[in-house]
Amino acid sequence: YQGHFSWDKYLKETGSSAAPAHCFRQCLTPPVNEFKSGMKLEAQDPRNTTSTCIATVVGLTGVRLRLRLDGSDNKNDFWRLVDSSEIQPIGNCEKNAGMLQPPLGFRLNASSWPMFLLKTLNGAEMAPVRIFHKQEPPAPAQNSFKVGMKLEAVDRKNPHFICPATIGEVRGSEVLVTFDGWRGAFDYYCRYDSRDIFPVGWCALTGDNLQPPGTKVVLPKSPSTPLESSSERSSMHPAGRGAPRQRGRKPGRPRGRLPGRLPGIW
Ligand code: MLZ
Numbered sequence: 001y002q003g004h005f006s007w008d009k010y011l012k013e014t015g016s017s018a019a020p021a022h023c024f025r026q027c028l029t030p031p032v033n034e035f036k037s038g039m040k041l042e043a044q045d046p047r048n049t050t051s052t053c054i055a056t057v058v059g060l061t062g063v064r065l066r067l068r069l070d071g072s073d074n075k076n077d078f079w080r081l082v083d084s085s086e087i088q089p090i091g092n093c094e095k096n097a098g099m100l101q102p103p104l105g106f107r108l109n110a111s112s113w114p115m116f117l118l119k120t121l122n123g124a125e126m127a128p129v130r131i132f133h134k135q136e137p138p139a140p141a142q143n144s145f146k147v148g149m150k151l152e153a154v155d156r157k158n159p160h161f162i163c164p165a166t167i168g169e170v171r172g173s174e175v176l177v178t179f180d181g182w183r184g185a186f187d188y189y190c191r192y193d194s195r196d197i198f199p200v201g202w203c204a205l206t207g208d209n210l211q212p213p214g215t216k217v218v219l220p221k222s223p224s225t226p227l228e229s230s231s232e233r234s235s236m237h238p239a240g241r242g243a244p245r246q247r248g249r250k251p252g253r254p255r256g257r258l259p260g261r262l263p264g265i266w
Helices: 007-014 110-121 202-206
Strands: 040-045 048-061 064-069 078-081 150-154 162-171 174-179 188-191
Touching: 007 150, 040 064, 048 110, 150 174
Parallel strands: none
Antiparallel strands: 040 048, 048 064, 064 078, 150 162, 162 174, 174 188
16 A cells, blocks of 8 residues: 555655665565565564574564564564574574574573473474575676665665655765655765665565655755754645655644645755
């Protein structure tokens, strides 16, 4: 379900263009997702990337898995693409002479880990080897992103969300991902071959829920208003719709000091 957001209309409205698919480290057709909730697999602990842990699929969104490390709490879920190299079938670690580790913040005494491991795997539904993807797509040879190109990107502060974004800067092998309508609050730098960024239309293909742009418009620095200390102002989304609900605020009311409608500058 894509809400009321249409890339076609939006690209026209904003006079912008989509980053071409070859810029991304993603398959042209999204991988098949045959995982099910409850399946267990091996995953790198995102907070301690040298350890391989047992994880359980606790949710599925498009071609991403919501994972929770066994023995951890429910506050540290993370998301991985089904073709990520950071997830493996159970048994892989041992096959490579590794040892499964307790997650960072293991909720029991460290000495109880071997028994915990035995119990968590006993009778568990292990994700079958055949549903893993042999290889992650290869990284494009170079960073071909250009400033202003549109894309879909994981909001790293709210990683269950994929949102419309714009390349704000290209810096060597890195790009600045800026989220449309959010005044920079969620922006981040990442490598051009990050698995958190996708071509326009990705969510429509995977069935993932693409969030609509936020309501906060970034205005350029204006030399005629020297008394203002910040270059950022807010206004309604120029199209006046699709504003995500904000905690503790009535939706649909402009937050800024400026009047309602301003030309959309993204
Ligand atoms: N509840 C959050 C969601 C923000 C999502 C932004 N994504 C770019 C908020 O309203 O702050």
